[in-house]
Amino acid sequence: MAKINEAAMKKINDICDRYINEKTPLMMILSDIQKEYGYIPIEVQEIVSERTGISVAEIYGVVTFYSFFSLKPKGKYIIGCCLGTACYVKGAQQIIDKFSEILKVGPGETTEDGLFTIDALRCIGACGIAPAVTINGTVYPKMTVDQVAGVIEQYRSMEA
Amino acid sequence: MAIKTNTELDARIQECTACLQSKIDGSNGKRAVVLCGGTGCLSSHSDEIREKFETIIKAKGLEDKVTVNQVGCFGFCSQGPFVKIFPEDTLYRLVKTEDVEEIVETDLIKGEVVERLLYVEPSSGAKVQKQEDINFYKKQKRIALHGCGLINPEDINEAMGAGAFQGIKRALSMDPKDVIDEVLASGLRGRGGAGFPTGRKWSFAYANAADQKYVVCNGDEGDPGAFMDRSILEGNPFAVIEGMMIAGYAIGASEGYFYVRAEYPIAVRRLRIAIDQMKELGILGKNIMGSNFSFEANIRLGAGAFVCGEETALLNSIEGQRGMPRPRPPFPAVKGLWQKPTVVNNVETLACVPYILREGAADFASVGTEKSKGTKVFALGGKVNNVGLVEVPMGTTLRELVYDIGGGIPGNKEFKAIQTGGPSGGCLTKEFLDEPIDFDNLVAKGSMMGSGGAIVMDEDNCMVNIAKFYMEFICDESCGKCSPCRIGTKRMLEILTRITDGKGTMQDLDELEQLSNAVKNNSLCALGQTSSNPIVSTLTHFRDEYIAHIVDKRCPAGVCKHLMRYKIEPDSCWGCGLCARQCPVNAITVTDYTAPGKKKPAMSIDAQKCIKCGMCIASCRFNAITKA
Numbered sequence: 001m002a003k004i005n006e007a008a009m010k011k012i013n014d015i016c017d018r019y020i021n022e023k024t025p026l027m028m029i030l031s032d033i034q035k036e037y038g039y040i041p042i043e044v045q046e047i048v049s050e051r052t053g054i055s056v057a058e059i060y061g062v063v064t065f066y067s068f069f070s071l072k073p074k075g076k077y078i079i080g081c082c083l084g085t086a087c088y089v090k091g092a093q094q095i096i097d098k099f100s101e102i103l104k105v106g107p108g109e110t111t112e113d114g115l116f117t118i119d120a121l122r123c124i125g126a127c128g129i130a131p132a133v134t135i136n137g138t139v140y141p142k143m144t145v146d147q148v149a150g151v152i153e154q155y156r157s158m159e160a
Numbered sequence: 161m162a163i164k165t166n167t168e169l170d171a172r173i174q175e176c177t178a179c180l181q182s183k184i185d186g187s188n189g190k191r192a193v194v195l196c197g198g199t200g201c202l203s204s205h206s207d208e209i210r211e212k213f214e215t216i217i218k219a220k221g222l223e224d225k226v227t228v229n230q231v232g233c234f235g236f237c238s239q240g241p242f243v244k245i246f247p248e249d250t251l252y253r254l255v256k257t258e259d260v261e262e263i264v265e266t267d268l269i270k271g272e273v274v275e276r277l278l279y280v281e282p283s284s285g286a287k288v289q290k291q292e293d294i295n296f297y298k299k300q301k302r303i304a305l306h307g308c309g310l311i312n313p314e315d316i317n318e319a320m321g322a323g324a325f326q327g328i329k330r331a332l333s334m335d336p337k338d339v340i341d342e343v344l345a346s347g348l349r350g351r352g353g354a355g356f357p358t359g360r361k362w363s364f365a366y367a368n369a370a371d372q373k374y375v376v377c378n379g380d381e382g383d384p385g386a387f388m389d390r391s392i393l394e395g396n397p398f399a400v401i402e403g404m405m406i407a408g409y410a411i412g413a414s415e416g417y418f419y420v421r422a423e424y425p426i427a428v429r430r431l432r433i434a435i436d437q438m439k440e441l442g443i444l445g446k447n448i449m450g451s452n453f454s455f456e457a458n459i460r461l462g463a464g465a466f467v468c469g470e471e472t473a474l475l476n477s478i479e480g481q482r483g484m485p486r487p488r489p490p491f492p493a494v495k496g497l498w499q500k501p502t503v504v505n506n507v508e509t510l511a512c513v514p515y516i517l518r519e520g521a522a523d524f525a526s527v528g529t530e531k532s533k534g535t536k537v538f539a540l541g542g543k544v545n546n547v548g549l550v551e552v553p554m555g556t557t558l559r560e561l562v563y564d565i566g567g568g569i570p571g572n573k574e575f576k577a578i579q580t581g582g583p584s585g586g587c588l589t590k591e592f593l594d595e596p597i598d599f600d601n602l603v604a605k606g607s608m609m610g611s612g613g614a615i616v617m618d619e620d621n622c623m624v625n626i627a628k629f630y631m632e633f634i635c636d637e638s639c640g641k642c643s644p645c646r647i648g649t650k651r652m653l654e655i656l657t658r659i660t661d662g663k664g665t666m667q668d669l670d671e672l673e674q675l676s677n678a679v680k681n682n683s684l685c686a687l688g689q690t691s692s693n694p695i696v697s698t699l700t701h702f703r704d705e706y707i708a709h710i711v712d713k714r715c716p717a718g719v720c721k722h723l724m725r726y727k728i729e730p731d732s733c734w735g736c737g738l739c740a741r742q743c744p745v746n747a748i749t750v751t752d753y754t755a756p757g758k759k760k761p762a763m764s765i766d767a768q769k770c771i772k773c774g775m776c777i778a779s780c781r782f783n784a785i786t787k788a
Contacts, residue, residue, distance in 0.1 A: 023498060026480030031422070031461055058481075065482040065639075066463035068422055084384035085582065085615045086541035088629055094774075122466060122633070124423050125387030127541040128200040128237020128548050137425075139203030145778075 004043050011036065012044060016051040026054055026062055030069055039070045067122075075110040075117035077155050080134040084123025087131040091145075095131055096120060098148040115159065116152070162442030164450045169329060173320050180311070180321025183227070186247030191226050191268060193217075194244040196309065198233030198394055199387075199426055205257060206230075206241035212260040213243075217268075226268055232308040232395020236296055238547035239279060244291070251291045252277035282545055282567050296546045296565055301527065303535045304351070304388070304511040305551045308395025313430050316437040319398040325443055327514030331406045332451050339410040340366055343513065346521035347533030352378055352469070352506030353584065353610045354686070355532070355599035358513075361503055364493035365411040368501040373413035375404050376497060376504045379420035379427070380474055382466040383582030384633065385613035388537035389507035391549050393420065393427035396511070397434040401444070401457055403510030406517055408455050411503055415456050419474050422461040431459060466637035470685045471504040473639065484641045485685035506611070508537055528554035532598035540566050542615035543573065552597075559593040562616055573618040577701070581610030583630040584690035586697025587623065606697050608690070622719035623702040624709055628656040630694040638687065645688030648679035652695060660720040664710040672699065718787045721772050725788060726765050728776075732784035735760030739776035739785065745769050748776060 004012075015032045019025030029048060033040050040063050042056075049056045063069040081087075081096040096107060099118050103111050107120040126132040129141030133151075140151065163169050182188035195201070195210050213228045234242045239253040243263065250273055252263065259277060266274050278287040279294055288294050302308070311318035319325075331339045344359030365373060377400060381389040393400060404416045420428050435457050438444040446454045460478050467473045468483040475497050477483035496502020512534060516524045525533045532554040538561065541547050545567035552561065558578055562568070569575055577587040586607035588595070595601055599609050617626065635649040652675050658664045676692035683689045699706065708714050715723040728739070730753050740748040740763055747769035754761045765776070765785075777785045 024478070024480035027460065027463060027477065031463060054480075061482050062480070066465050068463035085579070085613065085629070086385045086539075086547075088384075089542045089615060089617060089621055089626075121423075122382065122464070122637075123384035123386070125381065125390040126199055126203065127385055127387055127539055128240065129203060130541065130547070132203070139199070141200070141203050 004047070008037075009047060012047045013051050016048060025052070026059065030059075030063060034069050039073045041071060073110070073114075076115050077135055078117045078119055080119045080121040080124070081107075082121045082124045082126065082130070082132045082134070084121075084125075084127065084130075086123070086127035090130045092131040094145050095133065095143050095148060098145050099152070102149055102152055115155070162440070164442060166329060166333075166449060169325065169449055173326065176317045176321035178321075180318055183229075184246050190224075191248075192246040193226060193228045193263075193268075194246065195228070195230050196232075196234045196240055196242040197230040197313070197426075198237070198240075198391055199424075200233070200237040201240035201242065202426070204241045206255075208257050209241060209243065209255055209260060212257050213264070216260060216264050220264065220269070222264075222268065229312055230314075231310060232313045233305075233391040233549060234291075234309040235300075235305065235391070235549035235551075236294075236546065237549065238545075243277075248273075249290050249292075251279065251289070251294075253279050295567065296548070296550070299556065299560055299565055300551050301535050301553050302551050303515050303524070303527070304392060304508045304537050305549070306396065306511075306515060307399060308391060311396060313395055313397060314433050316398065316434070316441060319396065319434075322396075323518055324398045324514070325402060327517035328402050328405050328409070328443070329449070330517050331409050332449065332453055336366065336410045336412065339406065339517070342521045343410070343516060346516045346524040347528070347531075348509065348512055348516060348524065349532060349599060350506055351508035351512070351536065351611070353383075353581070353608070355609060358505065358509055361493060361505070362407060362410050364491070365413075365501045365503045368494055370501050372415070372498075372500045373408075373411055374497045374500055374502040375407045375411070375413045375416040376471075376474065376478070376492075376502055377404055377416065377418045377510055378469065378471065378474060378504055378506045379418055379424070380462045380469040381421060381424075381507070381611060382469045382637075383584075383611045383613045385541050385579075385582060385615045386539045386611045388539055388549055388612055390421075390424050390427050392507050392511050392537075393424065393431055397427075397431045398438070399511045399514050400507055401431075401434055401438060403505075403513035404457060405444070405448075405455050406513050407503055407505060407510065409453050411501070413503070414454050416458070417478055417497070418457065418459045419468070419478060420459060420461060422463055428459060428461065435459070465639070466633075467639045467685070467687050470687055473685065474504065475502065482639070484639045485687075487684060508612070529596060529598045529601075531600055536597065536609065536612055538612045538614045540614050540616070542579075543569050543618040543621070544616040545570050554598045555596040557594050557596050558588060561597070561614065562593070566616065569616065569618050573620065576617045576619055576621060577623070579607075579615040579617060579626070579694075580613065581608040581690075581693070582613045583633050584608060584686065584693055585610045585613075586693045587617070587626070587701060588697075589701045606700060608693070620717055620719070622660075622715050622717035623698045623705050624656065624660055624715075625717075625719045627694045627698045628653070628660055631656055631691070634687065634691040638691075642682075642684040642688065644679050644682035645684070645691065648675055648683075649688070649691050651675055652679070652692065656695070659706065659709050660715070661722045662709065662713045662720075664706075666707075666710055668710070669699070669703075669706060714788070724772050725767060726770055726772060726774075726776060727786050727788070728763050728765055729784050729786060730762040730764070731755045732782055733762035734758055734782055734784070735762055736781075737763065738779050738781070739763060742775040742779040744773060744775065745771050747771075 110117040133140040307322040349355040472486035473483040492502040
């Protein structure tokens, strides 16, 4: 893990200070850091601990509890496959399997080039358009196995 | 400008009501284009459609004659995006950006209906012009969803035009105790799952004196397949905030927290906008409308943990801790958020509260069954023609839900079961189709209301696999605090996996039943206590499917991969070889049998090599390949 530079350190401290008047700010601080950097490594947790006085053990406990917080960096494009019931009965498992097959990584993993992370999501409440896939917030409704390769290609070509 | 008195509020409401009314009936001299802005329709580009309407209307110089409006969820998600034209009340469905030009030309300019975009009733094939005439909407009654699909959820004036703040106005004129009695009299029960009487919950918190109390709105909608809370927050956030304020006034709380899933960005944004607009108007904040009542509303985001839907786990999460449940008692009404008396209510529950205060308890109680009053919103999904959000009076039968509103099963397949209550609920089979839906009846029949997910399953769904799906979910989401849930769910999942892999024994079924009981009776919170419901209910109604997996090593629905066999019917095969070229493991070869009337010999699959990927079935043009 690279050493954290001063700019990042200042940014993290600023995030902590945003919630200085809150009784229990930890979740909000961690959400903001996750949004800013995409992950919350132990070094960052130490800075948060220093600033807020909350022990690293407690912060680590919270970070590892919630699926939105990640200890490792994620890919540039996060492919979220909804595996809620409505999507599941309409074949969401085959969709996520297809993504895994093409990208050669399993759910929760990131491709070697750092481009894609596959996430198995809990119901995202888009049951009316099941099976649903989200990529960096864009929702792909009524996905089919045949569309998977094309969707990946679309993002790859944006990088080329 | 802030509103300081009731008279000012009344004047404002009157003005807004007239304004909304004139938009709907066209008496403002304009026609209104209304587009759905719920998550489902937005993902099908309803925002681009809106922009295109705006551009074209501007280009044609129609700005003085037509307004373009975005509203909340119409509920009929499988037919979205929707465009509605007032005052004719014409509803267009499955609209694409390419259709905008035609709607403007034909409808807005020539005044004719674009027939091809009208909804077609699947049963009769008839085209339907108005929303109220569509079967999907006919049996619905909107209380919790009031305003959704009608008002602009980002405009407080439209909310007031649809009745907002009359509930809190009436509450503030009453004694807090009387407000609680009113809610008790309405018979409102918690819509989050357990169905506890809301008024009783409030009276407990009311009775506990403290320097500070809190109202918490549970918007951590986690049941897979349920999205009513999301749609309510997206469609009419004002009603939920108003409900929270009424609860706050009743129990003596001056602060409220919305705990909403981070997966719901649109809901959170609209909630923020609504809070800001209410503050600006003086409806939230200090001395609301000149009264002694002050109230602040805050938003907290979840971070992806299903167990946070449990009220004490949710409180821990707001307090910045791991979202693990607390032992009860003490209940939140005694020691809740930061150890202060707290009422935790679900989004849908709070959305019903303004209606009760506005229209009166008797009005609300006139709908529903003896012990379950009012309506319930269901997220109807799975193998049903009309997927979407429906609000029906309690006491509606499952058959009405699936067939009249849901339009039956696609492809005329056989109805197998309807799953209600998500991972905590159970499956109800064909013989229960005529049972009325209410809290107690569903529990008596072995399922539960839960938050209102209703997933229809047909003959192609394997019930053992469904039980395994829910157990995987629970096992993953078990917080790990108590061992019956942490270890028990894992063991149950292992057994179910064995069975679906074809390695199960009959003894596994006994063990499943024992474990189910142990986990049910000994877990700390509802997540564990109800975790075995899907197993118990599928074991009761579909024991033969379990036995088929165990004894015959066969999955009757053809879902469980390990038990599946692909087979080419030699007499249907034309020997084109397309499947063999698609097969990734070269498991398909030519036989020496040529069926009568065919020119080439049939193909055959080597079961030893087959990885059951399904490529061959997808490629076959003669339906010659079967799986079983």
